[in-house]
């Protein structure tokens with residue numbers, strides 16, 4: 001079930017965010033606020049983006065003991081974002097606590113909650129060497145995603161390569177939010193499991209997350225439209 005193109009606002013301050021968003025003043029986007037921006041600007045950046053009607057994925061990837069994650073999610077729920085996340089590596093008890101905290105803190109509808117399976121910057125080789133996880137990467141992603149589903153979460157963060165497997169095993173309505181997206185002309189940077197927007201669409205991602213291919217482009221609007229065209233097969237926002 002194809003849903004959104006989410007733009008990663010990986011900028012150091014609100015000033016750069018405003019400059020970037022000035023290219024899109026004809027309508028709101030679905031944006032991602034991650035650690036870089038949130039740790040500098042704090043909750044006020046969320047308030048500001050919400051006032052401008054942007055939908056928001058707050059990507060803080062919580063990973064701690066269940067009580068700490070419960071309390072943190074309860075607080076984050078007040079911000080009224082649309083989507084947020086934890087690391088599946090925190091385990092099922094932690095994921096359940098995250099969901100409970102988010103539900104307890106939400107005034108209206110709770111944000112969707114997803115879990116990071118294996119970062120898109122991780123290769124199978126490095127996972128085995130650095131993390132001592134001696135399994136195939138696909139098996140690890142499937143196991144973590146199954147844990148997330150059993151814990152009541154709405155979906156996962158994975159690479160688009162794993163989307164067909166997760167669609168078959170866990171159903172199409174279980175979200176597969178996929179970063180590691182690059183236009184063919186862009187550098188991979190620190191990403192390893194990289195896919196074009198067109199390929200992510202074909203593989204069955206629910207939503208794609210795109211940062212530097214758009215934010216680092218000399219014409220961000222043109223890059224956004226190229227990504228969107230590949231993702232949706234249409235040439236407008």
Ligand SMILES: O=c1ccn([C@@H]2O[C@H](COP(=O)(O)O)[C@@H](O)[C@H]2O)c(=O)[nH]1
Pocket residue numbers: 008010034116118119120121157158179180181189191209210211212213
């Ligand atoms: O596995 C993951 C989880 C999160 N991310 C985040 O997505 C964006 C990707 O940015 P690009 O510039 O398009 O590489 C970034 O904010 C990451 O923190 C991810 O890449 N992989």
